[in-house]
Amino acid sequence: MARPSPAHPVAAPDSPPFASGRLLAIAAAYLVAHGLAEAWSIEPGGIPAVWPPAGVAFAGFLMFPRRAWPWLAIALLATAGGASAAADRAWILSAAFAASDLALGAAGAWAYPRIAGGSDPLEGLQPLAQFVGLAVLGAIAWGGVAAAVAGSLDGLPFEQIFQLFLGSALLGLVLAAPLMLSAGHVRSAAMSRSGVAESGIVFLLLSVVSILGFSEWLGQSRLPLLAVFTPVPFLIWLSVRRTALETLAALLVVSLIEMWSTAHDFGPAVRISEALPDRILWLQVFLTTRAGTILILCAVVAARTRFEQLAREREVRLRSIVDTIPDAIVTIDERGIIDAFSPAAERLFGYAAAEAIGRNVKMLMPPFDRDRHDDHIARYLRTGERRVIGTGRIVVAQRKDGSTFPVELAVGEAVHEGRHAFIGFLRDISERQKVEQRLHELQDDLLRVSRLSAMSELASALAHELNQPLAAIKNYGLAGRHLLHASAERREKVVEILDRTIEQATRAGEIIRRLRSFLQKREVETVLEDLNKVIEEASALALIGINEKGIRVAMERATDLPPVLIDKIQIQQVLINLIRNAIDAMHESPRRELLIRSQLRDAAVIVSVVDSGPGIQPSVADKLFHPFVTTKQGGMGVGLSMSRNIVEAHNGRLWCEANPSGGATFHMALPAAVRASAAAQAGQPHDVNQC
Amino acid sequence: MAIIIIDDDDAVRDSLKTLLSLDYDDVKDFASCRKFLAGCRPGKNDALILDIHLPEMSGFELMEQLTARGIHVPVILITGRPDQRIRARAAELGAIALLDKPVDYEALRFALEQAGSEA
Numbered sequence: 001m002a003r004p005s006p007a008h009p010v011a012a013p014d015s016p017p018f019a020s021g022r023l024l025a026i027a028a029a030y031l032v033a034h035g036l037a038e039a040w041s042i043e044p045g046g047i048p049a050v051w052p053p054a055g056v057a058f059a060g061f062l063m064f065p066r067r068a069w070p071w072l073a074i075a076l077l078a079t080a081g082g083a084s085a086a087a088d089r090a091w092i093l094s095a096a097f098a099a100s101d102l103a104l105g106a107a108g109a110w111a112y113p114r115i116a117g118g119s120d121p122l123e124g125l126q127p128l129a130q131f132v133g134l135a136v137l138g139a140i141a142w143g144g145v146a147a148a149v150a151g152s153l154d155g156l157p158f159e160q161i162f163q164l165f166l167g168s169a170l171l172g173l174v175l176a177a178p179l180m181l182s183a184g185h186v187r188s189a190a191m192s193r194s195g196v197a198e199s200g201i202v203f204l205l206l207s208v209v210s211i212l213g214f215s216e217w218l219g220q221s222r223l224p225l226l227a228v229f230t231p232v233p234f235l236i237w238l239s240v241r242r243t244a245l246e247t248l249a250a251l252l253v254v255s256l257i258e259m260w261s262t263a264h265d266f267g268p269a270v271r272i273s274e275a276l277p278d279r280i281l282w283l284q285v286f287l288t289t290r291a292g293t294i295l296i297l298c299a300v301v302a303a304r305t306r307f308e309q310l311a312r313e314r315e316v317r318l319r320s321i322v323d324t325i326p327d328a329i330v331t332i333d334e335r336g337i338i339d340a341f342s343p344a345a346e347r348l349f350g351y352a353a354a355e356a357i358g359r360n361v362k363m364l365m366p367p368f369d370r371d372r373h374d375d376h377i378a379r380y381l382r383t384g385e386r387r388v389i390g391t392g393r394i395v396v397a398q399r400k401d402g403s404t405f406p407v408e409l410a411v412g413e414a415v416h417e418g419r420h421a422f423i424g425f426l427r428d429i430s431e432r433q434k435v436e437q438r439l440h441e442l443q444d445d446l447l448r449v450s451r452l453s454a455m456s457e458l459a460s461a462l463a464h465e466l467n468q469p470l471a472a473i474k475n476y477g478l479a480g481r482h483l484l485h486a487s488a489e490r491r492e493k494v495v496e497i498l499d500r501t502i503e504q505a506t507r508a509g510e511i512i513r514r515l516r517s518f519l520q521k522r523e524v525e526t527v528l529e530d531l532n533k534v535i536e537e538a539s540a541l542a543l544i545g546i547n548e549k550g551i552r553v554a555m556e557r558a559t560d561l562p563p564v565l566i567d568k569i570q571i572q573q574v575l576i577n578l579i580r581n582a583i584d585a586m587h588e589s590p591r592r593e594l595l596i597r598s599q600l601r602d603a604a605v606i607v608s609v610v611d612s613g614p615g616i617q618p619s620v621a622d623k624l625f626h627p628f629v630t631t632k633q634g635g636m637g638v639g640l641s642m643s644r645n646i647v648e649a650h651n652g653r654l655w656c657e658a659n660p661s662g663g664a665t666f667h668m669a670l671p672a673a674v675r676a677s678a679a680a681q682a683g684q685p686h687d688v689n690q691c
Numbered sequence: 692m693a694i695i696i697i698d699d700d701d702a703v704r705d706s707l708k709t710l711l712s713l714d715y716d717d718v719k720d721f722a723s724c725r726k727f728l729a730g731c732r733p734g735k736n737d738a739l740i741l742d743i744h745l746p747e748m749s750g751f752e753l754m755e756q757l758t759a760r761g762i763h764v765p766v767i768l769i770t771g772r773p774d775q776r777i778r779a780r781a782a783e784l785g786a787i788a789l790l791d792k793p794v795d796y797e798a799l800r801f802a803l804e805q806a807g808s809e810a
Contacts (some may be wrong), residue, residue, distance in 0.1 A: 463772075464771040468703050472703045474796075479713060486713075500702070550747060
């Protein structure tokens, strides 16, 4: 149902200054209010028990933008003039009423939004209190002016006249203004048929009860106050079940019936007091008490409804978030009982939410984790010791069909009134693990390709290398055969020649063995290795054919290196790469010197390959380690990027720098597997090998 | 007639020397061109079996050096990776033969005979 909403101010700033329809409606309301007040004003002197025009004026000014106020004032004054002409009241008093209405309306409409921050008194208890406070002040002013102008009416003292006028202005404000403002706020919301029927029945009952009660139809002279209370349940019904507008309209109807009966000498106020001023006062007390009660109720209901709407809105939004989030969301209480199970969780685990809610979250875990979960919660609640809360980690989860899968679990916590709730976000990472595995395979493949491409570079050098022992074997073989035909003492030499032949055949076999182990596709295995030995073996391959290129090679090896945990073949691949690069770089250099050095620095073993080539061009330096960047003719440009991948997979670092004397140095740092002795760290001796 | 072998691979050099020693009386060997230049003055009647791919000074460089010093000696070149450029260069420098590794002994004998007859 349409409720006043602060987001829809009555007077939108862009509404036309002269909204004639609305202006007419307010003028008509003002006229009706006048008529009612006059019709049932009670003698002597026509003091109205209720003066609704004041409330209509206040609401009218509040509903109109400031620019239109002059028009409104003119319309109201004209209406008041017409209405007063019909009333048998002193013209000066009528003029005072009209002037006070306008002044009160304008001043109130100026002040109220500034105090309350809105234009609807029924938004909540605070705006209502602010409205009532302002109404009391306005009524005092209104009553003061009216009483002063009226002077002494029929010999009544000033205080009594003032009291009565104050009461009528206050009642006029609380009865008319909220009703009109509610009417102004009503948006054309669809009203259900049953709702309208309900309102109609309540209105009918309320009217019947009120008329019967106030007219003393039942002759209840012994229970004069019955009529004051009988309408209240119906008003409460409307305020709780229906809209504020309907409630306030019903309140007005009841009030009018009471005023009418009192004016015609029936009803509770008449029974309580025969004296006229007191009778009016009692009437005002009854009306005010009822109106106050109902207004408070309306404000409370409005605030409550707004809160519920907000909560529902939040709930809807939260639900859509929960439903949309790809992570499964499962919330549990302190005992581990599931109280929410998101659609993603249904998909992930295969349980319907209805199946899961109310059961212990242990059902989502494999058996070996179940027993410990209660302990985890209990320990956390007791000691605050956190295991997963706020951090998240990877755990194993179990589906309804019993299959298990890895999930990334993040747990949040909500504490409300001392009770903990835990919110778990679960993400299936079996796909991710598969992808990672595939990546590893790809990397392995790439490594092999890269090894093969390094191989093709090595191939011609290897062919030459193999040629040497083969040539020697052939020569020895020829010599041996020759000697077998010679004299006995020369034949002795054959044994020696055969020994040398075997030695050369072994040498050839060794080359082939190294080649094969280098080419093999294999699983990665990390083992504690002595890096010096690894360097030695890698150099043996990388330095093949080095002599004929006229390169001087020096090795500097730290003697007391701690072992490193590495995959030997991969690290050798890196070293071969670096060394071949260095050799290639010095192809056209006048000075060709290669230094391979191992050393220990800050718990890292560093291997450096130093060349005396042209160094690295600045244009390439930045992206040297990117794949497919190469300075070599016919190079693929994967060597260094692969090398860096390998080294980083070993938690190491690969970088290069320029030498002061020209050329480049590539450093590979690998973490030492055990802490090196202090002695080894402090300037260890080098054994310098020249080859 | 002295036969002088220059090759940096110990096994190749030693096996060739062993083999040639069966047929020739005077076979000398050197591991590098520098050592050869320092320790030997060959004559027209000698023959040089020279590996092209040598560290520091290649076989071709040695031939240039010998020509520059006015030393004339027949040269049989040996290479592990024969190609067009090497053949052209060998012919240009006046080598008697260019043999592939592993050396065919009969071809080597033939080349040595040529060297002797030229002398």
